[in-house]
Amino acid sequence: MFAVLKRELDSYFKSITAYLTASFLLLICGFLFYWRVMFYAEQSQVMAGAPSGMGMKLNFNTAILASLPGTVAFVLLFFVVPVMTMHLFAEEKKNGTLEVLFTYPLTEIDLIFGKYFSCFLAILPGILISAVFPLFLRAKMPHMDLGYLFTGYLGVILACIAGISIGIWASSITDKQIIACGLTIFVIMAFWIIGAPASMLTGNIKDVLTALSFSGNMETFTKGVIDLNSVLYFIGLSVIFLYFTYSNLSSRNWRG
């Protein structure tokens, strides 16, 4: 497994893919963070000028810290993860190197986890750098609650591992990278928007749809809560899609 992990990591950092996706993530998230901070500052000034008792109380933690992980998760899942995972098996299938790997003493699990962890490790620096943005404001915001940042980024990492497993599965069913990329975006989008109708519904259906949605489970983390159900949701989703990948790779035994 470590040989595969090392090769994939080398491949990511030798090509521009890892740098390009990380730059894009930091650019978008950095811009949105800056825009939110500026808006917050503007609003603060407005509220400060308002007559006593008339102003609305602004909270930096909920307004800024809680929103950043949501933005990071969105860019990650809809851009970074599909681009970073699309080649993982599709390229090997197209070039025929998968046949060589299966004649090495490697199991399907070695291959899947080698690629899975390499992709995660290649994405992780971008996520961690984005978490540094709020820390620049720490001097001016001494009451900043870093707990929001911690739980939010825990949610980002969990959503990221679930997204990578979807991407790996999509890459294992085709030898065309663009199809793998499109399929990853489609499946992630399906999981993201499945919770949207929940706001219009009531009762059990609302609970089920919220429990199944990426955005619904992400929300609990951005609110500063570590919900075990949400943790299990992302881990469970990863396990399910990694199992699908395993089944796809093993299908050569009967498909040929």
Add this chain to the structure above:
Amino acid sequence: MISVEGITKYYGEKCALDNVSFKVDKGETVGLLGPNAAGKTTTMRILTGYFPPTSGTATVAGHVLPDESLEVRRKIGYLPELVPLYTDMSVVEFLFFAGEAKGIPKCDLQNRVDSVIDDCNLNEYVYKQIKTLSKGYKQRVGLAQAIINSPEVLILDEPTVGMDPNQVMEIRGIIKKLGEKSTIVLSSHILEEVAKTCGRVIIMNRGKVLAIDTPENLSKQIETSDRIFFELMGDKEKAFNLIKSHKGINKCEYSKRDILEEGCFAIEAYAEKSPELRSSLLRSLLDNDVSVCQMALEKLTLEEIFTQVIAKGGVEGEEKKAKEVNVESEKEEENKKDDKDEKEEVFEKSEESEESKEKKKKAKKSKTKNK
């Protein structure tokens, strides 16, 4: 070292291998020879543990497939037909990766990489990216990754396909050298290739083993027959009957090939290997006012060699089948005229395609009319 017993492989409903059995001894270099879709690659993939057979078992280096697939993979080296490589890596990086993936201990890895670089003459290209290498050098890199774990069994799928003659010679030299250390199974659809590198040849076609023998013995079998191509002018039927009825001619048919000269027709005849026969045939044609524009002795194609190998009973099963068909055909033909000639043709008929069967019938009819 390798023992294949009754392996059958289905891809869905398509049978790729049908009850294939053979053995390869330690230190042998054996060639799998056959046209495309003969089942060579499927056999090799099963031997490498890439996928299991539908039924049957194979033992490679003392381990039974498919149950001990991982153990087998530790002891083999495999070079697939299209030499898939990670082209974004340099030669040395790729070899280190292959070594690590094959589980070579870190302390031995550097020595093994140096050794395979020497064996495959890659010293000048160690730090070059694989994508910049020529086809011949990519093949060497493929061979190097296959032998990095000092495999007991080396499996090479069409190792010289698509190469120029110089590269072919170089790769053959490397394979011969490797054959001193490992048992080698290589596949090819070129007879010469297998004859020059292998001690034994397994001829396959349509998922079946047709013959297993040394290249010398197979060549002897094959060389007992010639194909003579005639481009003639004159009475078409007369010429055909003259050739067909000539002593020593096994088979005769109108050629489908384009005729160079206008007004000519072409006939292909299969005969015993004999210059006397050809000269008497030529004389007979000229004496009967048939103009001979061209008469050429041609090498048989691989497909034809396979037909001959089957006809000569290379495999017991095939022989039995052929005999069964023979018996059935003989019964059918008993009521017809020209009994003696019929029996000679029946054996051929059992192995020929439907198309050639029809042709024969037509030729026979014309012969009967002539008589």
